[in-house]
Amino acid sequence: MDVNLLVILGIMTVFAAGFIQGLTSFGFALIAMPFLAKVIPLQQIVPIVVILSLFTNIIVIINVRRHIDIKKIWILILFSLLAAPMGTYLLIYLNEPVLKILTGLLIVGFSTILLLGKSFPIRNEKLAFVSVGILSGLLNGSISMSGPPVALFLSNQNMGKEKFRANITAYAIILNVITISTYIYSGLLTKEVMIYTSWFIPSMLLGVLCGIKAIKKLDDQLFRRLALWLIIISGLWTLVNTLTSL
Template identity: 65%
Template sequence: MDIEINVFLIIGIFIVLAAGFVQGLTSFGFALVTMPFLVKMIPLQEVVPIVVILSLCTNIIVLLNSWQHVAIRKIWILILSSLLAAPLGTFLLVYLSADLLKGFTGIVIIAFAGLLLSGKSFPIRNDKIAFIPIGMTSGLLNGSISLSGPPVALFLSNQGYSKNEFRANITVYGVILNMITIGTFFYSGLLTPKVMMYTSLFVPSVLIGVFIGIIAIKRLDDQLFKKLTLWLIILSGVWTILGSLKLV
């Protein structure tokens, strides 16, 4: 048993380090990198709290690095819309298959990200109002299949946000969502001593990864950053489709 734990910790440290780098660089994608690997070594009910807590750590650091670019007068609408719609996401599963919802969402994400990569965009003049449906979509997906990030990331990319504005605003959203989720974990008894032990052991590597990512982002211009984030979104869409087909 001790050998299994040690193997998990060694592999987990490198995975979390890589995920921290991705998060520090793009401000999302932490769960995309960590979940597929960690869930194969320990139960899902332990992996999810670990990933969310570590994601909160990365988001706080990125937010401190980019706070001056937060458009709080716009972003609060996104956050409120998402929080109001999240509970409704669970009802989607009553009427729709989770796999069907994942497959459809993955296809839409890939298609829209592909259009943006090809140079096409559909800018909306009043993005403050547009944050309402985007937030609701994100909240519905978070409450049903835990896929809140791509809709927001796609919208910010479509609107032509600079890399600093993109990172700052999506991170504020992530911090609040993480904190609320952790609160539900605490209430549900998922923050067990084992979960907290693993989390604490992974903190140093995730911090190193985030700081490397923050340093690396300075070398990317806005166009290269946009391409990188869109490819990451496409990857999340592909992974979602594979998951719906039970291939991962």
């Protein structure tokens, strides 16, 4: 395929991923990674997506910064960071495919239950954030899937769209910064990575801004359904990719 055509398709993909991120505050990697990984080496595309995700999260957090609940989010961040290194030990007892399949099934199953109108609100949210943070950290350290547990918990609590977006974005920014720091230390931020990133930044910015504008037209219930569908897609994508690679 022509190189120019690949660049154009990549730009369109990043725009779509940016739009979803601006709309729901997660899902950028879910949209961008599958296509970009087919045209750019994986060792380059992973840091590219993380850098672009950081930019999208910064834009979103500026828009919803007044809704961040620091008293809750710091607990989530702390226990997630503490649990992340232990995530690697999960692979000692469960190999990666098994762990991904179990995680995908749980994500799809619980998301479907919430989508059908069932929820299990937890009164002691601070204590719950400890558990969610640990689970998110373990998954991040083992299979790089930190987002779904947090998104599912916030959806289960019927959190309004602005608080949902603010809290999950604040959490994601911390993870982005830590991840990028490890890439810098490991020498993964190469010249090629920065060139590709610069190509995609304009379409990413446009996509995020369009998503932020579109969110104003969604009420809390429609936003919640959209977020749950996106979580279901992420779970299904994990299952399909894992099963086809066996």
